[in-house]
Amino acid sequence: MLPNFLIGQHYFRMQAEFTIKEKFTDGKMALTMGTVYYDRTYKKLVYDISFPEKETWLIVDTMFYKIVDKKIVSKMAIPMLPNSTIYEFALMNNLDNFGLENSFYTLDKVEKDGELVIASWMPDKKMQKALGKILVSKKNNKLFGIAFYTPANELIKKQFFKEYIRSSGVAFPAETTELLYKKSGKETRVTTYKNLVVNNIKNDALYNFTAPGIR
Amino acid sequence: MKKTLLSMIFASAFSIGAIAGNAEVFNLDEQEINTEFAQLNELEQFVTENEGITLSEISAENPLLANVSNSSDILGVLSTLGEPPFGVPSMLWGFCFGIAGVALVYFVADDRDETKKAFIGCAISAGLYIVFWVVYVLVLGNAFWFVG
Numbered sequence A: 001m002l003p004n005f006l007i008g009q010h011y012f013r014m015q016a017e018f019t020i021k022e023k024f025t026d027g028k029m030a031l032t033m034g035t036v037y038y039d040r041t042y043k044k045l046v047y048d049i050s051f052p053e054k055e056t057w058l059i060v061d062t063m064f065y066k067i068v069d070k071k072i073v074s075k076m077a078i079p080m081l082p083n084s085t086i087y088e089f090a091l092m093n094n095l096d097n098f099g100l101e102n103s104f105y106t107l108d109k110v111e112k113d114g115e116l117v118i119a120s121w122m123p124d125k126k127m128q129k130a131l132g133k134i135l136v137s138k139k140n141n142k143l144f145g146i147a148f149y150t151p152a153n154e155l156i157k158k159q160f161f162k163e164y165i166r167s168s169g170v171a172f173p174a175e176t177t178e179l180l181y182k183k184s185g186k187e188t189r190v191t192t193y194k195n196l197v198v199n200n201i202k203n204d205a206l207y208n209f210t211a212p213g214i215r
Numbered sequence B: 001m002k003k004t005l006l007s008m009i010f011a012s013a014f015s016i017g018a019i020a021g022n023a024e025v026f027n028l029d030e031q032e033i034n035t036e037f038a039q040l041n042e043l044e045q046f047v048t049e050n051e052g053i054t055l056s057e058i059s060a061e062n063p064l065l066a067n068v069s070n071s072s073d074i075l076g077v078l079s080t081l082g083e084p085p086f087g088v089p090s091m092l093w094g095f096c097f098g099i100a101g102v103a104l105v106y107f108v109a110d111d112r113d114e115t116k117k118a119f120i121g122c123a124i125s126a127g128l129y130i131v132f133w134v135v136y137v138l139v140l141g142n143a144f145w146f147v148g
Helices: A086-091 B002-019 B030-036 B038-049 B074-079 B088-107 B112-147
Strands: A013-023 A029-039 A044-051 A055-060 A064-066 A071-077 A105-113 A118-123 A135-138 A141-149 A155-167 A169-183 A185-200
Touching: A013 A086, A013 A169, A013 B038, A029 A086, A029 B038, A064 B074, A071 B074, A118 A169, A155 A185, A185 B030, B088 B112
Parallel strands: none
Antiparallel strands: A013 A029, A013 A185, A029 A044, A044 A055, A055 A064, A064 A071, A105 A118, A118 A135, A135 A141, A141 A155, A155 A169, A169 A185
16 A cells, blocks of 8 residues: 555646535525636635626635635634645545544444445544534445434435546546535535546646736 | 423424434435525636636626636535534534644634633643643652662
8 A cells, every 4th residue: 555656646636617506494595607627735615606706705714715806805703724635635535534534533334235334433532522423425435425413413414425426547526415404494405516637737827826816 | 401402303303304214314305505606607608718717817797607606615615525514513522633633613603602612622631631641750750769
């Protein structure tokens, strides 16, 4: 078992065209389309949005920036780093467990049910009053679904990963479906990806996107 | 009292669901989702056929725009990419992310009680930070006395 860089399989960036369809609890809907760029060296996640309006979303460190015409129109702190996303996991060929093995969750048990292999992950004991279990299912040895629970064992969210596409040895789900159970009702979000490109050495500026006021 | 009773009934309903079997949670009604998103699928096709078109360039009277919002739920979108921002207790938000965490809960949850919890988490975090430094300085100070 050699590390990726020793066998010449170092995946450092990816891009894909995406479409996000959302249905909110109040019945309203949203459609967002564009291209996403992620580079592990720059640690930047860039969403070049073409619809509903032309704008760029940039996630760097724990900051989210919304940029229009190279100007920051809004920014906020977010509890997520670009290197804890499915893009990073896919490039590291580590998508199967959704990165949980490197978190404060530990594997509790594994069971087989038909085509599915379901792993139950429990948070660190100190966190169990705050966080619930996570179930991760695999089908044909690929990540199929994730279910998130509260400490009271209430299902709060489930996510499905389907129709894997490949580029240069990297497998990525062409479709993800998320069902979020809120107090006000169910929210659904379907994201589709196409034209996946891995390790594109052109268009560096798109991966290292910046604007005045952003380091 | 009524609220507590209701949440107990609600929690037990969820627990029964959880006991029913882990594989069941991974059932997905694709037909239902396709029906739910039929209008957005048509809108997507329209946008693809009219490359570069934006929402503001489409006539507001176009039936494809009925009930369509002009902005995405950014936090929701981000939650699909990694570990979820939702489901993490508000107090933990305040504890881990300070004022930014409180602000996030304020805007996302839009709930006075949840914001209060986030603020308590933030205050605990700040208190622990101060206690740490007070203890650190006292211990270090004593160590200097001892050495001197």
